[in-house]
Amino acid sequence: MTTTTPIADADFDFVRAIVRADSAIALEAGKEYLVESRLLTLARSQGLDSVGALVAQLRQRPASDLRYKVVEAMTTNETSFFRDITPFDALRTHIIPDLLVRRAQCQQIRIWCGAASTGQEPYSLAMLLREHFPALSSWKVQITATDISREVLEKARAGRYGQLEVNRGLPAPLLLKYFERDGVHWQIKPVLKSMVSFREMNLVGPWMIGEADIVLLRNVLIYFEVDVKRQILGNIRRVMRPDGYLLLGSAESTMNIDDNYKRVPVGRANAYQAAAAQERAA
Ligand SMILES: C[S@@+](CC[C@H](N)C(=O)[O-])C[C@H]1O[C@@H](n2cnc3c(N)ncnc32)[C@H](O)[C@@H]1O
Numbered sequence: 001m002t003t004t005t006p007i008a009d010a011d012f013d014f015v016r017a018i019v020r021a022d023s024a025i026a027l028e029a030g031k032e033y034l035v036e037s038r039l040l041t042l043a044r045s046q047g048l049d050s051v052g053a054l055v056a057q058l059r060q061r062p063a064s065d066l067r068y069k070v071v072e073a074m075t076t077n078e079t080s081f082f083r084d085i086t087p088f089d090a091l092r093t094h095i096i097p098d099l100l101v102r103r104a105q106c107q108q109i110r111i112w113c114g115a116a117s118t119g120q121e122p123y124s125l126a127m128l129l130r131e132h133f134p135a136l137s138s139w140k141v142q143i144t145a146t147d148i149s150r151e152v153l154e155k156a157r158a159g160r161y162g163q164l165e166v167n168r169g170l171p172a173p174l175l176l177k178y179f180e181r182d183g184v185h186w187q188i189k190p191v192l193k194s195m196v197s198f199r200e201m202n203l204v205g206p207w208m209i210g211e212a213d214i215v216l217l218r219n220v221l222i223y224f225e226v227d228v229k230r231q232i233l234g235n236i237r238r239v240m241r242p243d244g245y246l247l248l249g250s251a252e253s254t255m256n257i258d259d260n261y262k263r264v265p266v267g268r269a270n271a272y273q274a275a276a277a278q279e280r281a282a
Contacts, residue, residue: 005050006032038074083121086267086268087270088124090266090269094264095214119198148201160187204232214245216247218252237260244274
């Protein structure tokens, strides 16, 4: 049986400060066990036998690639196909039909999926567009997916998923239509893969993202403190078209953080528009 010694308080504080500075992820007191277990895996992959030894290396070379790896190890990459379904229902029943009318002239829709993890979210979106909106096949549709973690982006770009991953949320007909079996894996077909481009982007670093009609930023704000959430929601208003839509995760809201958004009443989805857009439409 392997036992792990709890991380030293000074090491926890050191790691916490680095993770906060580089990713804004807030590791409150009580997360020592999480830090210990994630960093032990990283320590072993570096040929070290303890988290203490890993942190000692980090202290010696704070500007090294190891620092990036420590931050990456502290990201939570949980995701699944059509996660929480309600935002996808909102896209199908309200948001895309609305944009089909509003963008009829330019025939272009740009979607940004921030914090996209291993790709299930943008690929779900691509399937939804192909299945329900054939008219878009002649439009310019751009799905840009970003994340801070290079490891998840690599997996997302590869588009290869295990059986357990495709069992989570992906209806069987879509699996058979858009994936090919490859041994114990399922490989996403080029027709879908080509619809999504992946890029590294830190939500608290420079924003290298163009204008977007739809922004999905789901299940990431929960990791940040309120001032960081406010800063990110403000930045989104600057990249989102004035009549664009923002979709947040089921436990996330703009309420009491940024009053410049109004909730769009579409099912149980946490969908928002800039308040000014709704006033104009009223
Ligand atoms: C829980 S996953 C959410 C994935 C997907 N949006 C979903 O809802 O299924 C959170 C993702 O946020 C990313 N993340 C955390 N901090 C970030 C930051 N500062 N900038 C960009 N991405 C970040 C993590 O790497 C992780 O992949």
